[in-house]
Amino acid sequence: MSTARRRPVDAAEAPPDWDAAQDALADAAVRLALERSGEAGVRLRAAGIAHPETRGMAGLREVAVLAKDDLPDLQAAQPPFGGMLGVDLGVLRRIHRSPGPINDPEGQRSDYWRMAPAFRAAGFERGDVVLNTFSYHLTPGGHMMDAGLRAVGCVVVAGGVGNTSAQAAFASQVGAAGYVGTPQFLLTLLDRGRDEGIRSTFRRALVSGAPLPHDLRRLLEEGHGVSVFQAYGTADAGAIGYECEAKDGWHVAPGIVVEVLDPGTREPCEPGGPGEVVVTSANPVYPLVRFGTGDLSAFRPDACDCGRTSPRLAGFLGRTGEGVKVRGMFVHPRQLAEALVGAPGVRRYQGAVTEQDHRDILTVSIEPRGDRLPDLDELAARLREVTRLRVEVRTVEPGTIPEDATPIIDLRERSPG
Structure with a gap:
């Protein structure tokens, strides 16, 4: 009160x-x-x-x-x-x-x-x-x-x-x-x-x-x-x-x-x-x-x-x-697609929102295409341009991301204020 x-x-x-x-x-x-x-x-x-x-x-x-x-x-x-x-x-x-x-x-x-x-x-x-x-x-x-x-x-x-x-x-x-x-x-x-x-x-x-x-x-x-x-x-x-x-x-x-x-x-x-x-x-x-x-x-x-x-x-x-709010900004699946679909070395991707010390973290996991490793710095710059947020980008092993995976998942615990 x-x-x-x-x-x-x-x-x-x-x-x-x-x-x-x-x-x-x-x-x-x-x-x-x-x-x-x-x-x-x-x-x-x-x-x-x-x-x-x-x-x-x-x-x-x-x-x-x-x-x-x-x-x-x-x-x-x-x-x-x-x-x-x-x-x-x-x-x-x-x-x-x-x-x-x-x-x-x-x-x-x-x-x-x-x-x-x-x-x-x-x-x-x-x-x-x-x-x-x-x-x-x-x-x-x-x-x-x-x-x-x-x-x-x-x-x-x-x-x-x-x-x-x-x-x-x-x-x-x-x-x-x-x-x-x-x-x-x-x-x-x-x-x-x-x-x-x-x-x-x-x-x-x-x-x-x-x-x-x-x-x-x-x-x-x-x-x-x-x-x-x-x-x-x-x-x-x-x-x-x-x-x-x-x-x-x-x-x-x-x-x-x-x-x-x-x-x-x-x-x-x-x-x-x-x-x-x-x-x-x-x-x-x-x-x-x-x-x-x-x-x-x-x-x-x-x-x-x-x-x-x-x-x-x-x-x-x-x-x-579909939109997920991250640090006060909505992030939509179509924005991730704009930045990543067709990008060199990207086979599949998935975004995840987590929270650490009351701060939102957006991480995008990339499943590489074949033997070609993507340029993570370039992908992070692409994502930042379309989302206007700092995004952490990492690679995962082939087969980690299901073909029908949700483009963005929200893993934050929620409790009302």
Whole structure:
């Protein structure tokens, strides 16, 4: 339990009838999708929805789910956004590219991804200096968090990825009270700073993009004195959930419809039952209807006493899709194929994600072709170029990797934060 004092809860986070608010959002999203999204319009009409009506969430039940893993093919067939963009391309603020590859639009609206409530719930305040360590290059993570921080009135240090010693020193020099990034990189920063005699000024952190096990949260909070909160969102849908001061589940963010569906039947899961997080968003720039994130979670069956009327998600429970998140970045099988299929000396390959000292490690095993040994340094460079991650590459004996092996396996132990 956090000792942070309770902040006032915004009315959007505590409507008197949450279900009615979700119904209204679902109807608004359907209306926008029929007007603006060719892709969603096809799925809606196939479900018998050709005109905007008051149906609420129940009206979504027959609409097919669009899987996030289908976006690269959709966008390749109809560039750049697969017929999903709801505005003219020229009115966008930015265009980003996430691993996949997936193109992500950013509209002109302030706090486009609706991250501000997550920062307020975590106790970030106007005037706080905050180090943002998510990438500002191509991927949208840095800008997602930057916009939310500025909406709260924080001063942003645009740190980005890497340069650990420099970031630790700079954050201390400017008295950064807050941190934004993965929990693993926060630990790296704090440990590096301690080793180099740099005094940390971090008091609180909003972390995302990677799991936060109990022992890592305890190490950050008790070992380093940083109060850590989690946020959950995607570049497609924006904020989906975040922790309040109770730090006991992720409250569904205002402005989005969230379902938890059985991956097989696509029926709603009972509270406590794990399923895929599926979102619907009334975003005029990028309207989404039943968008499958590929993330597994569950609705908590109990209520929170913080004053928010939103249900809570139980945290990250795994993935249904092909992508695996490594150090805050999705790695997809098609990326490994792009780097390795046809590469000299490579017969088969398989990626594996493990964890050591709370740090993700991506290792790609290579089964050589015949007597020709592959150049491991060249393969590592190829993989780094497509994944934007440091990858360890090793060779294994012929016959080690089955012909039908899963391209990427996740061997990390997971526990909710």
